[in-house]
Amino acid sequence: MAELFEVQLSVSELTSLIKKTLEEGFYGLKVAGEISNFRPSSTGHWFFTLKDEGASIGAVMFKGSTWRVDFSPKEGDRVIVSGSLDVYAARGTYQIKVDTMTLAGYGEILAELERRKRRFFELGYFAQEAKLPIPRYPKRVGVVTSPTGAALQDILTVLARRAPGLDVLVLGAAVQGESAAHSVAARIIQANSLLLCDVLIVARGGGSVEDLLPFSDEAVVKAIAESAIPVVSGIGHEVDFALADFAADMRAPTPSAAAELVSASFVQLGESLSLLSAALRQRMESRLTVAEAQRARNDRRALVVRCQALLDSKEFLLANAARSLVQQVQSQLSSAESRVQVASQRLAALSPLAILGRGYAVVQHLDGRVIATKADVEEGQAVDIRFVDGKRRARVEEDS
Numbered sequence: 001m002a003e004l005f006e007v008q009l010s011v012s013e014l015t016s017l018i019k020k021t022l023e024e025g026f027y028g029l030k031v032a033g034e035i036s037n038f039r040p041s042s043t044g045h046w047f048f049t050l051k052d053e054g055a056s057i058g059a060v061m062f063k064g065s066t067w068r069v070d071f072s073p074k075e076g077d078r079v080i081v082s083g084s085l086d087v088y089a090a091r092g093t094y095q096i097k098v099d100t101m102t103l104a105g106y107g108e109i110l111a112e113l114e115r116r117k118r119r120f121f122e123l124g125y126f127a128q129e130a131k132l133p134i135p136r137y138p139k140r141v142g143v144v145t146s147p148t149g150a151a152l153q154d155i156l157t158v159l160a161r162r163a164p165g166l167d168v169l170v171l172g173a174a175v176q177g178e179s180a181a182h183s184v185a186a187r188i189i190q191a192n193s194l195l196l197c198d199v200l201i202v203a204r205g206g207g208s209v210e211d212l213l214p215f216s217d218e219a220v221v222k223a224i225a226e227s228a229i230p231v232v233s234g235i236g237h238e239v240d241f242a243l244a245d246f247a248a249d250m251r252a253p254t255p256s257a258a259a260e261l262v263s264a265s266f267v268q269l270g271e272s273l274s275l276l277s278a279a280l281r282q283r284m285e286s287r288l289t290v291a292e293a294q295r296a297r298n299d300r301r302a303l304v305v306r307c308q309a310l311l312d313s314k315e316f317l318l319a320n321a322a323r324s325l326v327q328q329v330q331s332q333l334s335s336a337e338s339r340v341q342v343a344s345q346r347l348a349a350l351s352p353l354a355i356l357g358r359g360y361a362v363v364q365h366l367d368g369r370v371i372a373t374k375a376d377v378e379e380g381q382a383v384d385i386r387f388v389d390g391k392r393r394a395r396v397e398e399d400s
Helices: 011-025 106-122 150-162 180-193 209-216 218-225 243-247 255-262 264-297 300-350 352-357
Strands: 029-040 046-051 056-061 078-088 093-103 140-145 167-172 199-204 231-235 250-252 362-364 382-387 390-395
Touching (some): 029 056, 056 078, 093 106, 106 218, 106 243, 140 150, 140 180, 150 199, 150 255, 180 199, 180 209, 199 209, 209 231, 231 255, 250 255, 255 264
Parallel strands (some): 056 093, 199 231
Antiparallel strands (some): 029 078, 078 093, 362 382, 382 390
């Protein structure tokens, strides 16, 4: 047996033997400790130290495993990691190669959340029939969140871009710590009692399960469930959840998504207006094209041709009208001449001269009065006798 230990080993051989012994003998480990000296690399790997009151050990979590962690590790976090030992031969050191990481007490938190969920369900906080519709075109949006957090800036940016005319009221509240639940609930109750807005967004940025616990508190859940103002929750990231999400009238995966839901109808209205504007522009362009074609037809040369054609047409009509007028005038003159000739003949037949021409004469006083009977004249009185070709003066003598 003594001869076995007298075998000479190189450093590499010894290290290889230790590496094989440790890596094959220590696998499927689950270790609890506090994160210290956390150093994420530019390549995406996490390097840190896991320690407790009596010891510490190096740890690494490669990029291919970090996606499984649903929180952002930081100095002082108490965690439970699972993995295996890894020996780094070049330095002769060993470390834990971490496959999974959870916050210490995470299981207890989930169990407590499940108990609360069942109790709140029995109290009717999650009742679907009590859900309120989100107004399509709210005039004012209330935002319950930290006034200094990134979540508020994300919400304001989205609303300013999608619904620039929308009034936004920020109801600042603590979103982390012992007073957070009371602060958020008080703001929701205040908005309802003063009728401050048409819809409420209750939001905060991402965080650990512990960070989101205030939004699973009964005070917050009850305030949301009893709110007469529709509530949209936007708590954490997509993978996060809080019991407030179940009580809200609508749940959004992120604060930005909550702002998008509230402003959705404004975007649709804008799209409809854009379509109408495009249709109107197209119709105007079409009419302008037609008008341009008409204007082209009405240029100087075309206008001269059209006017000449119009004049020719009118001259033809005028010539026909003149010829017709002349014919009508001639016809009327001939008819009038015939009528005049007939009237002249009738007049001549009735003329006293015609009677005189047949040998008759008219006896008149010197003043022109006609003497019709012998009683109209006395003996010796001068009279005029009118013949057809003139007159003679005579004196009356007594008839023998």
